[in-house]
Amino acid sequence: xxxxxxxxxxxxxxxxxxxxxxxxxxxxxxxxxxxxxxxxxxxxxxxxxxxxxxxxxxxxxxxxxxxxxxxxxxxxxxxxxxxxxxxxxxxxxxxxxxxxxxxxxxxxxxxxxxxxxxxxxxxxxxxxxxxxxxxxxxxxxxxxxxxxxxxxxxxxxxxxxxxxxxxxxxxxxxxxxxxxxxxxxxxxxxxxxxxxxxxxxxxxxxxxxxxxxxxxxxxxxxxxxxxxxxxxxxxxxxxxxxxxxxxxxxxxxxxxxxxxxxxxxxxxxxxxxxxxxxxxxxxxxxxxxxxxxxxxxxxxxxxxxxxxxxxxxxxxxxxxxxxxxxxxxxxxxxxxxxxxxxxxxxxxxxxxxxxxxxxxxxxxxxxxxxxxxxxxxxxxxxxxxxxxxxxxxxxxxxxxxxxxxxxxxxxxxxxxxxxxxxxxxxxxxxxxxxxxxxxxxxxxxxxxxxxxxxxxxxxxxxxxxxxxxxxxxxxxxxxxxxxxxxxxxxxxxxxxxxxxxxxxxxxxxxxxxxxxxxxxxxxxxxxxxxxxxxxxxxxxxxxxxxxxxxxxxxxxxxxxxxxxxxxxxxxxxxxxxxxxxxxxxxxxxxxxxxxxxxxxxxxxxxxxxxxxxxxxxxxxxxxxxxxxxxxxxxxxxxxxxxxxxxxxxxxxxxxxxxxxxxxxxxxxxxxxxxxxxxxxxxxxxxxxxxxxxxxxxxxxxxxxxxxxxxxxxxxxxxxxxxxxxxxxxxxxxxxxxxxxxxxxxxxxxxxxxxxxxxxxxxxx
Numbered sequence: 186x187x188x189x190x191x192x193x194x195x196x197x198x199x200x201x202x203x204x205x206x207x208x209x210x211x212x213x214x215x216x217x218x219x220x221x222x223x224x225x226x227x228x229x230x231x232x233x234x235x236x237x238x239x240x241x242x243x244x245x246x247x248x249x250x251x252x253x254x255x256x257x258x259x260x261x262x263x264x265x266x267x268x269x270x271x272x273x274x275x276x277x278x279x280x281x282x283x284x285x286x287x288x289x290x291x292x293x294x295x296x297x298x299x300x301x302x303x304x305x306x307x308x309x310x311x312x313x314x315x316x317x318x319x320x321x322x323x324x325x326x327x328x329x330x331x332x333x334x335x336x337x338x339x340x341x342x343x344x345x346x347x348x349x350x351x352x353x354x355x356x357x358x359x360x361x362x363x364x365x366x367x368x369x370x371x372x373x374x375x376x377x378x379x380x381x382x383x384x385x386x387x388x389x390x391x392x393x394x395x396x397x398x399x400x401x402x403x404x405x406x407x408x409x410x411x412x413x414x415x416x417x418x419x420x421x422x423x424x425x426x427x428x429x430x431x432x433x434x435x436x437x438x439x440x441x442x443x444x445x446x447x448x449x450x451x452x453x454x455x456x457x458x459x460x461x462x463x464x465x466x467x468x469x470x471x472x473x474x475x476x477x478x479x480x481x482x483x484x485x486x487x488x489x490x491x492x493x494x495x496x497x498x499x500x501x502x503x504x505x506x507x508x509x510x511x512x513x514x515x516x517x518x519x520x521x522x523x524x525x526x527x528x529x530x531x532x533x534x535x536x537x538x539x540x541x542x543x544x545x546x547x548x549x550x551x552x553x554x555x556x557x558x559x560x561x562x563x564x565x566x567x568x569x570x571x572x573x574x575x576x577x578x579x580x581x582x583x584x585x586x587x588x589x590x591x592x593x594x595x596x597x598x599x600x601x602x603x604x605x606x607x608x609x610x611x612x613x614x615x616x617x618x619x620x621x622x623x624x625x626x627x628x629x630x631x632x633x634x635x636x637x638x639x640x641x642x643x644x645x646x647x648x649x650x651x652x653x654x655x656x657x658x659x660x661x662x663x664x665x666x667x668x669x670x671x672x673x674x675x676x677x678x679x680x681x682x683x684x685x686x687x688x689x690x691x692x693x694x695x696x697x698x699x700x701x702x703x704x705x706x707x708x709x710x711x712x713x714x715x716x717x718x719x720x721x722x723x724x725x726x727x728x729x730x731x732x733x734x735x736x737x738x739x740x741x742x743x744x745x746x747x748x749x750x751x752x753x754x755x756x757x758x759x760x761x762x763x764x765x766x767x768x769x770x771x772x773x774x775x776x777x778x779x780x781x782x783x784x785x786x787x788x789x790x791x792x793x794x795x796x797x798x799x800x801x802x803x804x805x806x807x808x809x810x811x812x813x814x815x816x817x818x819x820x821x822x823x824x825x826x827x828x829x830x831x832x833x834x835x836x837x838x839x840x841x842x843x844x845x846x847x848x849x850x851x852x853x854x855x856x857x858x859x860x861x862x863x864x865x866x867x868x869x870x871x872x873x874x875x876x877x878x879x880x881x882x883x884x885x886x887x888x889x890x891x892x893x894x895x896x897x898x899x900x901x902x903x904x905x906x907x908x909x910x911x912x913x914x915x916x917x918x919x920x921x922x923x924x925x926x927x928x929x930x931x932x933x934x935x936x937x938x939x940x941x942x943x944x945x946x947x948x949x
Contacts, residue, residue, distance in 0.1 A: 189215055198225030204556055209552045216226040218939055219487040219536070219544045221481035222550060226454040226492060226541055230740045231553035234570050236706035240719040243732040245726050250695055251734060253376055254467075257448055258299040260370070260734020261376055262696050262764055263488045268643055269307035269371035273362055274313075274698045276739035281363040284421040285330025289336040289363050294496055296365040298450040300410075301433050302499065304377040305369030308626060308700045309641050310339055312349040312365050313661040313759040316478060316569040317358030318948040329947070331670050335365070336620040337497040341426035341431075346621035347629050348639035353609045356665070359744030364700040364737075366661055366761040370643060373440045381502045381528050386446055386525035388460075388471055389508065391439075391515050392799035393497040394481040395456075398423045400492050424496045428520070429795035432497050435518040442514075444507035449456055450499040456489045458754040459500040460526075460534045464548035468504075473526035473547070474537040487536060487543035502585045503529055525755065559704060563713045573670050575721060578794050584873040586927060592805060598847075598877060600804055603938045605844045605878070606851060608802045612942030626835045630656060631868045635856065636774035637686035637840055656766035658692035659838050664843065665755035667811035672714045674811050676721030676758045681814050682842060683880050684729045685763035688823035689838040689885060692764030699736035699760055701755040703755025704743045710733060715740070722758060728816040731762060755934045771831045775839035776857030779915025782836050782888040784861060786846070787901070788822040789908045790815070790866060792879025798843040799878035814882035818908065819824070821884045825904045834893040841884035847877040849886050851922060855936045863913035873927065888915055 188195075188205070195205045198221055206223050209215055216224065230236055246254040252269060253261035259273035277292030292312060300307045306602035312335055317324040339346045344367070398421070439445055447467065449459040456473065465470045475490045485493075493707045501512055508524050514524035529535070534551065536544040547554075565571075582590040588597040596604075605611055611804065616635035631640040638660040644653070662683040668675030684694040695948040699722060704711040726733055736929075766772060794800050795809020829835035846865070854860055887896050901909050920932045 190221060198222055198230050200225050202949065204290040206227060211547065214702055214730050215273060217544065220546055222488050222545060223890045224493045226457055227551040228555050228682050229452055230738065231361065232458060232739050236555045236558050236560065237701065237715065237755050238557055238741060239559055240555055240716055242781065243719065243723040244725065246421040246732050246734070248696065248730065248732040251732050253734065255733065255735040257379060257735070258302045260698055261303060261371065262734065262763065264378045264643065264655060264657065266655065268655060270763060271300050271303045271369040271371060272367065272698055272761070273299045273735060274700045274759065275299065276362065276702060277699050278360065278362050278702065278739055278742055279420040281331050282361055283572065285327045286421055287421050289331040289334030289680055291422040291496055292363055292365045293335055293338040294343035294406060294424040294429050295452050296367040297342065297429065297637045298452065300367045300369035302377065302448050302450045304373030304437065305371045306437060306924055307344045307367055307433065308628065309347045309365045309639065309762070310344050311347060311659055311661050312332065312363070313663065314349065314351045315362035315665070315757060316353050318355050319353055319943065321358060322883060324358060325947055331361065331363055332617050332620055335460070335785040338424055338426045340622040343576060343625050343897070345625045345629050345643060347623050348633055348659065351614050351617055352665065354755065354943050357879065359752065360742045360754050362702050362742065362754065362757060366698065368657065368763065372437050377440050377448050379447055381447050381463040381469050381872045382467045383446055383505070384469065384528055384530050385507050386505050386528045387503050387524045389472060389501040389511060389522060390478055390525040390756065391499045391501060391522040392520055393425065393428055393495060394479045394521060395490060395493050395495045395498065396481040397485065397489055397493060398495055400489065422494050422496050428497045430517040430521055434500070435515045436499065437522055438530060439511050439514050442510060444504045445501050446504060447502040447898050449500050451500060453494065455494045457493060459549050461551035461580050463500065463502065464532065465552035469763055470529040470531045470533045471526055472529050472537065475540060475543065477523050477525040479521040479523065488795050491536065493545065502638065503602055508521070510650045523862055550868065562716050563709055567710045567713060570670065573808040574810050576795065578875065580655055585808055586873065589874060591907045599930055600800060602847050602851060602928055602930065603935065604938040605802060605848055607942045608798065609943055609946065610846050611798060611848060613940045614943070616943045616947070617942060630769055630772060631690060631774055633910055637689035638692065638774050640690050640769070642769055651703055652767055654768045654770060655770035657768055658687045658690050658764040659684045659762070661759055661761050662686060663757055663759040666801065666807060667796050668718055669755040670809065671811045672756055673721040674719035674813065676718035677725035677757060678811060678814055678882055679760045680722055680725035680729060680731065681819050681842065683760040684731060685823055685840045685885065686920060687762060687764035688826045689775070689840055691906040692766045694729060694731050694762055694764045697731045697733045697760055697762050699733060699758060701738045702742055702754065702757040702759065703740050705741050705751060708751070711753055718756055718758045729820070733949060755851055760924040768831065768924060773830050773837050774833060774856065775853055776856060777839055777853055777861060777915040779834040780859060781891055783894055783911060784863065784886065784888050784913040784915060784916040785909060786816060786865065786906065786912050787825060787885045787909050788883040790818065790881050790883055791871070792875055792881040794875055794879050797845065797878065797880045799845065799874065809831065812881045813885065815837065819883040821904050822885055825901060826885050828889060828900065829887065829889065829897060834889050834897045835887045837888045839886050841881065841886065843880065845880050846877040847924060847928060850924060851935050853938055854922045854932050855888060858932060859916050861913050861915050862917060863924040865912045865925055866910060877927065
């Protein structure tokens with residue numbers, strides 16, 4: 186019998202011809218329209234990771250603090266003293282490219298649901314954002330819309346946005362990245378899982394109504410953006426943060442009754458995903474009657490019910506006989522709650538509509554036994570990378586003590602430092618975070634821009650006798666230029682930097698959630714970038730003892746140029762990492778704290794201009810190899826920084842990242858509103874621009890109270906040997922930053938360039 190669908194109709198669901206053939210084989214018949222749509226969303230990369238799953242298996246996922254790893258709505262780690270932290274990161278890239286406000290807003294709402302679905306109260310959110318150049322009008326519109334969407338949802342729902350990162354590069358002009366991360370503190374005695382169980386147990390639909398918004402969002406997220414993508418606006422969801430706030434409270438109250446057997450957020454793929462995943466994880470089946478689903482639009486058909494991604498909805502499996510108890514809780518919070526189905530022994534998803542079976546599919550065929558592609562890895566690095574690696578610093582003009590010639594014009598080191606501070610990726614993100622309520626809940630200890638990671642106080646829950654001094658730190662990190670020029674090393678560096686940023690506030694790195702943003706894996710170069718980056722993450726997480734608890738894979742992040750050729754983004758594996766702070770009275774930020782404090786450079790290793798911000802922003806060259814990371818040195822540098830903070834010796838700490846040592850020192854001065862006198866010893870074979878602006882792993886600048894100079898240096902000799910040096914003193918000389926008689930700038934002048942860079946471009 187011939188297929189009832191044309192090749193165009195099959196492709197429109199995101200399915201390949203051979204995948205359709207496999208569907209027919211699984212069912213023993215051709216699917217109907219609703220079933221075809223269900224397979225389309227569930228077999229998308231966004232839901233089943235068919236190109237990335239073999240690569241993800243190499244990630245370390247177990248550790249002494251890991252309570253829940255990959256496979257659930259969020260990972261959970263043990264903080265000690267009965268405290269458990271849930272956390273997760275996810276992307277909402279394509280929706281944000283089409284409808285920036287709602288795309289970003291619902292990205293926040295979705296990641297919060299992943300957290301409270303586990304039984305945790307959301308306590309903080311972060312984001313990792315990438316945009317094209319702010320010189321572009323469309324980029325400015327996308328940027329402003331995304332930030333407004335994040336601010337609107339987070340501020341209204343009452344969860345502080347405490348940190349993150351924002352980068353600008355032409356590689357993201359057509360396809361911005363919007364990754365949202367959230368943290369939550371477990372409130373329920375038992376962690377709520379998603380696997381259905383108990384034959385005959387009722388299935389409850391709770392939350393908001395179902396409409397036609399978000400139709401096929403999972404498939405939309407797994408396709409390249411084209412000129413026709415604006416027609417996919419219905420694939421972008423519409424959120425209601427006030428309703429989500431009620432949903433948080435109702436769900437946590439319901440979980441505490443013990444009447445909820447399993448819970449699943451209706452995120453990507455909506456009813457299709459929640460029913461199939463809950464059934465497959467529990468080894469059971471679910472029957473669901475669409476006639477019971479509360480709707481906001483009339484005339485909906487099964488295909489629309491099943492593929493809708495309307496927000497603020499959940500699916501519960503409840504203990505039989507306790508349905509009314511749960512329904513009353515949700516109705517009291519002004520939410521819908523209905524019995525829409527039940528758990529059955531036959532491991533299928535059976536969908537009813539108007540008294541007939543609208544769809545019937547084995548649960549594992551949708552959720553577990555999905556297509557997996559083992560793609561061939563390039564035998565050697567692609568041509569673009571090999572060409573970039575041939576770059577040599579000798580191709581740059583020779584520097585001298587006063588400056589360097591750049592594109593025919595001589596620039597002083599002062600001018601170059603100010604130019605870097607004025608670069609949007611380095612400059613202050615104040616315009617962004619001042620729109621976020623980062624102090625709601627009153628637990629944010631280090632505010633955005635004040636430290637290398639966010640720090641949140643953990644308050645006792647239900648008057649439990651816990652140590653009220655415990656805190657957590659969180660960060661998101663990725664230098665995508667590093668990953669582009671060296672996927673393995675760049676991804677490993679992202680893990681190292683995330684851990685380093687946590688160590689700079691005094692936190693012990695615990696675990697990772699990752700968001701893998703890449704182009705098409707069907708392209709040999711794209712798959713090479715993805716595979717090498719996963720290898721780098723796996724090895725770095727093993728070295729740093731930071732297991733991966735889950736995350737998100739976002740592929741096909743590319744647009745078509747005027748000739749119809751795909752233009753992928755820079756490979757961007759964002760690392761979200763959380764850390765434990767045993768005593769929140771012993772943390773520090775990045776700014777100098779007191780005149781007379783002694784400044785040290787930990788990790789005295791050679792910097793490189795390859796892949797650096799200086800090379801790209803000043804010379805307009807993207808080439809070279811990213812820095813190499815020595816994990817033994819990295820761990821010792823971080824250990825010494827954490828120990829110094831916890832002993833009360835270290836007053837400030839800031840890692841050397843984009844822009845190298847000079848930018849790091851400038852940021853410490855700007856943040857602390859104090860100057861510094863710096864005299865650094867460096868290798869004779871280094872160029873002046875290499876040691877001023879070159880980048881490397883494993884370097885942290887700290888300032889130490891003079892009273893602790895001797896004990897601190899004795900400790901450093903034991904831990905770091907000679908891989909550190911005293912480089913200066915905070916203050917004096919009229920609030921100026923002076924570096925080796927090469928740079929001499931007032932803190933006010935640096936601050937002016939750094940603080941206003943983004944605002945000036947937005948109004949230009």
